Amino acid sequence: MGRALSGWLGALLLLAVVGLFLVAPIAVMLMRSFITADGFTLDVWSGLLDSPQVRKALLTSIALGATCAAASTLIGTPLAWLTSRLAARPRAAWLGIFNVAAHFGGIGLAFAYVITFGVFGVVTLLLHGVGIDFQPPARDSFAALAITYEYANVPLFVLLLLPAMGIVRDEWSEAAQVASATRWQFWRRIGLPLLAPFIAGGALLSFTWAIGIYGIAYALAGTSPAAPTRLLTLQIGQTIADDAVTGTARAGALSVLLIALALAALATYRLMVRRGLRWFGGHAPSEASTTSASAIRRPSGGGNWLRRGLFVAVGSLLGLPLAAIGLYSVATRWATGVLPEGYTLNTWLTTWADDRAVQAVLTSLSLSTLTTLVVLVLVVPAVYWARTVNPRVRAALEIAAAIPFALPFLVIGLAMLQFSGMVAPGLQGTYPLLLAGYVAITFPFVYWAVDGAMAAAGVERLSQAAEACGARRRQIILRVVLPNIRAGLASGALLAFATVMGEYALVSVLASSIQTIPVWSVHLLLQRGGDPGYAPLAVVTLSVFSLLLVLALVVSRLTRGRAVREAAFVEDA
Amino acid sequence: MSTAISLDRVSRTFGQVRALDDLSIDVQPGELLCLLGPSGCGKTTLLRVVAGLERPDHGTVRIGAVDVTGVPARNRPIGMVFQSYALFPNLTVAENVRFPLDVRGVSRTEADERVAELLDLVQLTSQAGRYPHQVSGGQAQRCALARALAPRPEVLLLDEPLSALDVIVRAALRDEIRQVQQSVGTTTVYVTHDQSEALAIADRVAVMNHGRIEQVDRPEEVYRDPTSLFSATFVGGRNRLDLPVHGGRVSLGAAFDVAAPAGANGRAMALIAPEDVVLGGPTDGGQPAIVSSRTFHGATTRLALLAEVDGRQIKLTAEVPSRVATELSNDAEVTVHVAPEHVRLFPV
Numbered sequence: 001m002g003r004a005l006s007g008w009l010g011a012l013l014l015l016a017v018v019g020l021f022l023v024a025p026i027a028v029m030l031m032r033s034f035i036t037a038d039g040f041t042l043d044v045w046s047g048l049l050d051s052p053q054v055r056k057a058l059l060t061s062i063a064l065g066a067t068c069a070a071a072s073t074l075i076g077t078p079l080a081w082l083t084s085r086l087a088a089r090p091r092a093a094w095l096g097i098f099n100v101a102a103h104f105g106g107i108g109l110a111f112a113y114v115i116t117f118g119v120f121g122v123v124t125l126l127l128h129g130v131g132i133d134f135q136p137p138a139r140d141s142f143a144a145l146a147i148t149y150e151y152a153n154v155p156l157f158v159l160l161l162l163p164a165m166g167i168v169r170d171e172w173s174e175a176a177q178v179a180s181a182t183r184w185q186f187w188r189r190i191g192l193p194l195l196a197p198f199i200a201g202g203a204l205l206s207f208t209w210a211i212g213i214y215g216i217a218y219a220l221a222g223t224s225p226a227a228p229t230r231l232l233t234l235q236i237g238q239t240i241a242d243d244a245v246t247g248t249a250r251a252g253a254l255s256v257l258l259i260a261l262a263l264a265a266l267a268t269y270r271l272m273v274r275r276g277l278r279w280f281g282g283h284a285p286s287e288a289s290t291t292s293a294s295a296i297r298r299p300s301g302g303g304n305w306l307r308r309g310l311f312v313a314v315g316s317l318l319g320l321p322l323a324a325i326g327l328y329s330v331a332t333r334w335a336t337g338v339l340p341e342g343y344t345l346n347t348w349l350t351t352w353a354d355d356r357a358v359q360a361v362l363t364s365l366s367l368s369t370l371t372t373l374v375v376l377v378l379v380v381p382a383v384y385w386a387r388t389v390n391p392r393v394r395a396a397l398e399i400a401a402a403i404p405f406a407l408p409f410l411v412i413g414l415a416m417l418q419f420s421g422m423v424a425p426g427l428q429g430t431y432p433l434l435l436a437g438y439v440a441i442t443f444p445f446v447y448w449a450v451d452g453a454m455a456a457a458g459v460e461r462l463s464q465a466a467e468a469c470g471a472r473r474r475q476i477i478l479r480v481v482l483p484n485i486r487a488g489l490a491s492g493a494l495l496a497f498a499t500v501m502g503e504y505a506l507v508s509v510l511a512s513s514i515q516t517i518p519v520w521s522v523h524l525l526l527q528r529g530g531d532p533g534y535a536p537l538a539v540v541t542l543s544v545f546s547l548l549l550v551l552a553l554v555v556s557r558l559t560r561g562r563a564v565r566e567a568a569f570v571e572d573a
Numbered sequence: 574m575s576t577a578i579s580l581d582r583v584s585r586t587f588g589q590v591r592a593l594d595d596l597s598i599d600v601q602p603g604e605l606l607c608l609l610g611p612s613g614c615g616k617t618t619l620l621r622v623v624a625g626l627e628r629p630d631h632g633t634v635r636i637g638a639v640d641v642t643g644v645p646a647r648n649r650p651i652g653m654v655f656q657s658y659a660l661f662p663n664l665t666v667a668e669n670v671r672f673p674l675d676v677r678g679v680s681r682t683e684a685d686e687r688v689a690e691l692l693d694l695v696q697l698t699s700q701a702g703r704y705p706h707q708v709s710g711g712q713a714q715r716c717a718l719a720r721a722l723a724p725r726p727e728v729l730l731l732d733e734p735l736s737a738l739d740v741i742v743r744a745a746l747r748d749e750i751r752q753v754q755q756s757v758g759t760t761t762v763y764v765t766h767d768q769s770e771a772l773a774i775a776d777r778v779a780v781m782n783h784g785r786i787e788q789v790d791r792p793e794e795v796y797r798d799p800t801s802l803f804s805a806t807f808v809g810g811r812n813r814l815d816l817p818v819h820g821g822r823v824s825l826g827a828a829f830d831v832a833a834p835a836g837a838n839g840r841a842m843a844l845i846a847p848e849d850v851v852l853g854g855p856t857d858g859g860q861p862a863i864v865s866s867r868t869f870h871g872a873t874t875r876l877a878l879l880a881e882v883d884g885r886q887i888k889l890t891a892e893v894p895s896r897v898a899t900e901l902s903n904d905a906e907v908t909v910h911v912a913p914e915h916v917r918l919f920p921v
Binding site for chain 1: 653
């Protein structure tokens with residue numbers, strides 16, 4: 001017993017947190033959808049699927065997920081390919097941008113949609129200004145949700161697919177050219193068959209992510225019964241809000257639908273990745289051998305302007321809402337015309353004098369920082385332990401990390417709410433519970449980054465070498481391990497930080513009295529009618545986005561533009 | 574008879590690096606030409622320019638009588654073997670060999686025949702259905718060779734084809750590549766940084782340095798008669814002695830005394846192959862030296878010698894049959910003599 005335990009020692013704390021705040025709540029939630037006071041039953045399920053409202057929500061969610069997945073695949077695949085073939089510096093910059101867009105996204109995007117495509121949105125006004133009678137999709141419409149989702153979904157898809165792009169070596173394309181194959185013949189016979197499993201897997205995950213989004217949908221569509229777009233996540237949110245006592249149980253059963261979808265997607269995804277690696281003997285080929293030449297030898301000839309064009313297009317699509325928000329934040333009045341009627345810095349001054357705005361920013365900053373620190377302290381020893389002492393720890397961590405990767409945060413939040421209600425009702429609505437929740441959902445980002453960094457640095461061998469030099473464990477970790485995984489630590493920390501900064505679902509379910517930036521933003525966004533007073537929102541969103549972007553650029557410079565492993569290569573999948 | 578490949582004043586620059594510097598060379602039909610040089614000398618770039626994977630900044634490339642300078646790789650009559658094989662991982666060994674035939678629209682039966690013939694040629698018939706990750710490095714390389722030869726190219730290009738293999742496989746495969754090349758008679762350019770590989774396999778060796786060709790000759794001539802300081806240094810592991818010129822002559826004590834080369838300005842570089850350093854007993858005449866250490870190579874042994882000439886300590890390596898070396902202990906006193914025709918002198 002003592003020995004068995006000591007094999008897990010370094011990872012115990014992390015596993016305890018993950019078990020208590022992730023695994024147990026989800027397990028209990030699953031069980032409760034089958035077991036009621038009357039024992040085992042399928043009543044909850046049949047009741048759910050009989051409800052026309054639920055059926056409609058399910059269908060709409062699936063349609064939205066499929067739309068987003070299709071769009072992400074079509075845009076994201078060439079984008080991921082071209083990004084993987086960029087020189088180190090521009091690649092680092094784009095990775096930084098994608099990371100922020102994918103992980104911070106959320107409420108900021110909902111706001112950006114309103115500012116860009118709303119009735120008084122920049123694009124709307126611009127088109128009106130040049131005489132086009134443009135009717136933007138209403139903010140609670142299917143199209144609006146799909147467009148907004150794509151801003152986070154495409155970058156996520158690119159990040160997921162990027163490591164897989166490394167398996168297609170430039171030499172293969174050259175070998176095909178020398179063999180007289182056209183570019184198209186190369187892609188049809190070699191490139192696409194090699195990438196297909198990864199692309200399909202990525203599409204599948206895009207699909208589940210889109211279905212699981214709550215914050216954007218809620219901020220855009222609210223939960224009013226009149227809203228035209230009913231989604232599964234909105235249904236769950238509303239069920240909780242309607243009735244605090246019985247609502248949670250029914251919402252739990254609804255969540256199980258999402259869990260089932262997500263688990264099916266994850267299982268298929270893993271199958272796909274394994275299929276994709278079968279031509280490599282089941283192991284991801286090392287990245288070093290794949291990109292060496294591409295850094296020096298830029299492809300000659302025609303593809304270049306096409307590539308540049310695509311990046312300019314993507315850049316302006318990503319930049320458009322930002323520019324709109326920026327312009328909005330310095331506008332005096334802006335209801336007609338292509339540009340604001342006047343400019344002022346007043347909003348910037350009043351926002352930073354507004355107690356609620358400042359409070360929200362401070363709350364989010366401290367919560368994100370604290371979460372990141374806790375995750376680092378938990379994850380680093382655990383991964384080190386997994387790599388140097390007990391490889392079985394790694395298997396456990398891989399499985400645990402897959403949970404927040406696949407399941408919507410809303411579902412995880414709800415499961416925690418139920419579970420804490422059972423075992424520690426006193427914790428509900430408190431800061432410590434929220435913090436624990438954030439630690440549980442963000443640890444995978446840090447785990448993957450640190451695990452990848454330790455693998456790349458060859459931490460096992462470095463440790464043995466240090467030990468052979470007579471170093472003690474503390475010295476090994478502080479003087480050998482940590483300095484060699486700095487880049488991994490930084491990129492993992494950034495993702496955790498950005499995620500908490502933009503996260504809405506978990507906080508709204510677990511502790512909505514804690515006014516983070518997203519909670520405060522949604523509150524403002526849903527104040528309908530009259531002048532909504534979005535200006536402070538513009539200032540805060542732009543400030544946070546800029547902060548994260550700067551951090552992301554610094555971090556990706558540190559990692560030299562290499563993609564952090566985004567779980568795409570679960571080597572032992 | 575026209576040349577098979579002809580490069581005329583070709584240049585290619587990567588940023589600040591002149592990978593090819595106004596380089597010209599002709600390759601004769603059916604011959605195997607080795608491009609030999611240290612890493613970064615431009616030999617791979619030269620190969621890629623012939624392949625069409627790299628466009629030259631200046632100059633023309635001809636294959637046969639055709640100017641192919643602006644022709645993309647896929648329209649050139651070439652086959653190429655890459656350093657790390659570059660086999661398509663999603664195709665079997667047979668499908669890889671078949672790939673260039675398929676994309677050219679060769680008929681099914683004709684392709685079947687050709688693939689069978691090639692797999693037989695490189696002895697891979699039993700591995701035909703395997704995927705690249707399931708075969709050994711040597712088999713993968715033979716598959717790459719078969720794929721390159723499949724469309725009967727006019728020119729075969731090999732980029733360090735053996736560098737990823739271990740020593741034993743390397744020697745066997747080297748001879749096999751030579752055999753296959755001679756049996757099909759395809760004009761071949763073979764890039765390597767390994768001089769023993771180049772000397773063993775080539776009809777002619779081109780020694781490259783800094784994007785230029787230093788010397789092109791038959792292997793024996795490159796080895797025995799290097800025409801530049803670089804090829805004398807790079808090929809043969811020669812002794813390099815920086816010596817003063819006195820009265821139009823260069824000497825190393827009593828070991829040798831030869832006329833200084835044209836253009837020598839007070840100093841000259843003498844290059845001497847280790848096997849040309851002849852040892853004698855203490856009373857045989859020549860330059861006295863002592864044996865300081867040795868490296869055993871099996872049939873031969875390399876002896877490190879120390880001689881004092883005009884107050885300078887000179888280090889010299891001599892290669893002698895091992896049974897001679899065993900008679901000489903370390904610190905043994907010997908004399909050194911080098912025949913004048915074996916001293917290659919270059920102005921510094």
